[in-house]
Amino acid sequence: MAGSLQRSSIRMIRRADAATLGQAGADLVLETLAGRPAPVIGVATGSSPSPLYKELAGGTDDFSSVTWFALDEYVGLARGHAQSYAEVLRREIVEPLGLDPATMHVPDPHSEKLDEAGARYEQRIAAAGGIDLQILGIGRNGHLAFNEPGAALDSRTRLETLTEDTRRANQRFFDSLEDVPTHCLTQGLGTILEARQLLLIARGREKAEALARALTGPVTPECPASVLQLHGNVTVLADDAAASLLA
Numbered sequence: 001m002a003g004s005l006q007r008s009s010i011r012m013i014r015r016a017d018a019a020t021l022g023q024a025g026a027d028l029v030l031e032t033l034a035g036r037p038a039p040v041i042g043v044a045t046g047s048s049p050s051p052l053y054k055e056l057a058g059g060t061d062d063f064s065s066v067t068w069f070a071l072d073e074y075v076g077l078a079r080g081h082a083q084s085y086a087e088v089l090r091r092e093i094v095e096p097l098g099l100d101p102a103t104m105h106v107p108d109p110h111s112e113k114l115d116e117a118g119a120r121y122e123q124r125i126a127a128a129g130g131i132d133l134q135i136l137g138i139g140r141n142g143h144l145a146f147n148e149p150g151a152a153l154d155s156r157t158r159l160e161t162l163t164e165d166t167r168r169a170n171q172r173f174f175d176s177l178e179d180v181p182t183h184c185l186t187q188g189l190g191t192i193l194e195a196r197q198l199l200l201i202a203r204g205r206e207k208a209e210a211l212a213r214a215l216t217g218p219v220t221p222e223c224p225a226s227v228l229q230l231h232g233n234v235t236v237l238a239d240d241a242a243a244s245l246l247a
């Protein structure tokens, strides 16, 4: 395949622009669905996977057998807030793909017992048979989902505090920094590693350092995305800018 290379257990696919990157990502999702009676797909929010979701929505494929799990969710936003990941996923995936809303699972930030919400979410993932393909983005500080630098490599789905850097990075979706939540529920790094296949999408020059550290640096909590090196079936889909620091 043009622009791709095989690197240990990490397959790297490079594409020049968002549209061709979205096509390559959609192909991988459709491959995962093929032949599985009840596929389970993990989905990330953020700008990186949007071209993939647009590509899926532009096709005529049937997603009625799929169960979906979000990677993470903010805590502290009102129910139905436009920037809650439940709403983002409704706009970007559930509606465009014509899904039954009940097939999209998101950690519950309105739970009275937030410290138990993570374990409950993991029970739902297990009951669905585990995640076949987990789509991921990467933070410019190397975060994966909302696992910030310092997160344990075997961490589970839990309540977490967001770093100032991540809140500033996500400020673009809110009116001001004060409006960006300070807490979240996130799948843990150990949870993510249990998915049978991982697809990391990185777009733009501001992700280049984080992507290079994640794929070629030491496996360390200081770069949560470096856990990808511990998984046996990873595809990294990057545009030329994000891949610019990789050989």
Ligand SMILES: N[C@@H]1[C@@H](O)[C@H](O)[C@@H](COP(=O)(O)O)O[C@@H]1O
Pocket (backbone or CB within 6 Å): 044, 045, 046, 047, 048, 049, 071, 072, 136, 137, 138, 139, 144, 145, 146, 166, 170
């Ligand atoms: N919680 C999300 C992550 O799940 C996402 O993958 C990442 C990158 O986002 P983007 O693709 O918009 O750069 O940061 C956000 O904070």
